[in-house]
Amino acid sequence: MSLIFDISAPGKNKLRLPESDPSYLSDIPPEMLNAGLDLADVGEAELVRYYTGLSRMNFGVDTGMYPLGSCTMKYNPKINEKIASMDEFAGAHPLAGPEMLQGALEVAHDLADYLCRLTGMGAFSLAPAAGAHGELSGVMIMKKYFEKKGESRGTVIIPDSAHGTNPASVAMCGYEVKEVPSTPDGDVDIRALSAMLDGSVAGMMLTSPNTLGLFDRNIRAIADLLHKNGSLFYGDGANLNAVIGTAKMRDMGFDIMHVNLHKTFSTPHGGGGPGSGPVGVADFLAPYIPSPVIVKKGETYLLDHDRPDSIGRVHSFFGNFLVALRAYAYISMLGFDGLRDVSRTAVLNANYLMSRLKSVYNLPIDRTCMHEFVLNDKDVPNGLTTNDIAKRLLDYGFHAPTVYFPLLIHGAMMIEPTETESKSSLDDFIAVMKKIREEAQSRPDLVKNAPLTTPVKRVDAVAAARKPVLKWTR
């Protein structure tokens, strides 16, 4: 596709504004007038077609199924966008005092309350701006807790299946990361864990259900081991979509957790945000959550800054409030029963795909999954790999699954359909995955050179990461 300047030619834009009275312009500094401003000269129809064309070069959840495991790319109801753009919310000035922000504070307060009821936690702060930021805040809470107790514990245990943000958050708080292996069928190796526990272990960070899409069958035993050791149990709640309304993280034994509102509670994400990663804690850790905390006194919402044990501010103002607002709208509309249907349907959809695809691709861990599952490229003919399959999917109008993650499965394809896909779109996906497997046998060239139909073909991903070109020069 060409640039807008390539289709620009002098005089194409027939729109002429009336001459303005030059006396109005005299106060405006000349550099602010459009002298030197390089605008394309095109007509309106051309302009609209140009940008519509650009928008169609992209793939989004509004254009097709987006089975990107771990990311929970569900369809996001458009009403949430409408609510988030209401002037009463979007136009609220962050420096306005609580007396002028009662409605917004009520939303934030009640959302924190919903999250407590859905997870069993005692307190939530909406301040963190994303999952990773929620982790960082949660680990800071862990650190503060031990500081207060006068205990010095220097390590945090993380399983080998963990999301990369987990060790990063732990390391940023000055802890040493120790890795616990998984068993061949995807649970934490509980014997190895027991052997690692001693007075140096501040806690363990575990995603539940885990990053293989599996519910750890020993979750309570893991929690008990940690608690007996005086350690805290941190739950990465990014996969909450699998259990929301069905099981509570506190009941599994977690003391601290974060929620990815942009995943579970429907905010369009990808491409860098905005997101929101509220951090939640059990009652005994409530004094440590970020300040200020929104409290309700009578019918009035106030900001409580008097929190001596708090880890302090982790974000300006109230975090990414409009993401919280979308989550509030989503939860209010579905109700807790509706949320239970969400998780059950997400799990059903994933198991349907898994059971239909396991005869087509290798399924390294074959047991009932939660909201996602992992296939790999073992035995795909002609040396074709996960990368080739992912690229070929684009030709058939599907976004690729998450590939090569988690790291402990060689050539992983991590598939998460979410609850918003219909049976017919799941069946289309199955048919295409089968077709690609057949092509790998009969027309390996097609798969090897895919994508053939997208605006951008195979890019050099390594060069793109190592030598990013962030500035466009004409």
Ligand SMILES: *Cc1c(COP(=O)(O)O)cnc(C)c1O
């Ligand atoms: C997405 C995700 C994260 C990080 O969340 P961000 O909002 O991207 O920072 C952490 N853990 C798991 C398991 C995730 O899927």
